[in-house]
Amino acid sequence: xxxxSQSPRYKVAKRGQDVALRCDPISGHVSLFWYQQALGQGxxxxxxxxxxxxxxxxxxxxxxxxxxxxxxxxxTLKIQRTQQEDSAVYLCASSLDPGHGSGYTFGSGTRLTVx
Amino acid sequence: xxxxxxNSEALNIQEGKTATxxxxxxxxxxxxxxxxxxxxxxxxxxxxxxxxxxxxxxKERLKVTFDTTLKQSLFHxxxxxxxDSATYLCALDPEAGTALIFGKGxxxxxxx
Numbered sequence: 045x046x047x048x049s050q051s052p053r054y055k056v057a058k059r060g061q062d063v064a065l066r067c068d069p070i071s072g073h074v075s076l077f078w079y080q081q082a083l084g085q086g087x088x089x090x091x092x093x094x095x096x097x098x099x100x101x102x103x104x105x106x107x108x109x110x111x112x113x114x115x116x117x118x119x120t121l122k123i124q125r126t127q128q129e130d131s132a133v134y135l136c137a138s139s140l141d142p143g144h145g146s147g148y149t150f151g152s153g154t155r156l157t158v159x
Numbered sequence: 160x161x162x163x164x165x166n167s168e169a170l171n172i173q174e175g176k177t178a179t180x181x182x183x184x185x186x187x188x189x190x191x192x193x194x195x196x197x198x199x200x201x202x203x204x205x206x207x208x209x210x211x212x213x214x215x216x217x218k219e220r221l222k223v224t225f226d227t228t229l230k231q232s233l234f235h236x237x238x239x240x241x242x243d244s245a246t247y248l249c250a251l252d253p254e255a256g257t258a259l260i261f262g263k264g265x266x267x268x269x270x271x
Contacts, residue, residue, distance in 0.1 A: 048202070077258060077259075079261075084263070085263055085264075086248055086250075086261030086262050086263045086264050087203065087248075087259075087261045088261070089258040089259070089260065092257065092258050100257065100258060103258070135202050135203075137202075146208075147193060147195075147205030147206075147208055148193075148203075148205060148259065149205065150195075150202030150203045150204070151202050152200070152201050152202050153201075153202050
């Protein structure tokens with residue numbers, strides 16, 4: 045597609061519920077990143093894929109967070125047993141070849157509210 | 160600890176003036192530094208990238224400088240317009256192709 049597509053745009057979850065957030069990157073983009081953005085803050089890195097390989101998951105805040113990209117295109121970020129502190133905007137970005145200095149294309153994000 | 164700071168949380172200027180935003184970092188030797196624009200409810204939009212061996216990069220009314228000695232980047236918008244009002248994010252790419260590290264952003268308001 046023309047851009048990075050994220051769904052749903054908004055998600056309200058009851059505390060303890062599991063959620064799944066989807067990211068459709070730009071076709072052909074090798075690298076895919078997930079970020080978490082709290083209100084008034086910059087995006088914070090969660091995890092990074094190159095094709096289907098998860099190369100870095102050091103930013104995932106707990107073992108309740110899990111990401112996958114099984115076929116090297118669409119990615120899903122799953123949060124189990126959601127907590128109030130998980131409320132944030134979750135951004136997905138893709139890049140053709142970030143190692144050669146191309147910028148990242150971000151989706152509009154999924155705003156997760158845990159009540 | 161490693162830090163990236165954007166000195167002003169908010170910057171208010173008059174239309175037609177030049178806006179200058181500052182990004183300082185410590186304990187990094189970034190391969191690249193990038194600037195993004197973010198509007199409310201939207202994801203960041205890539206504006207400019209500058210490499211560690213470049214001093215300055217321009218694109219239309221935008222100019223970015225990168226001083227690796229001072230560990231600082233300046234982002235300039237000349238002839239600013241109300242449509243330039245947004246949050247501007249500075250981001251480091253420490254290892255060329257790994258995760259970007261973002262500052263908190265500076266919210267620019269341009270009044271007519």
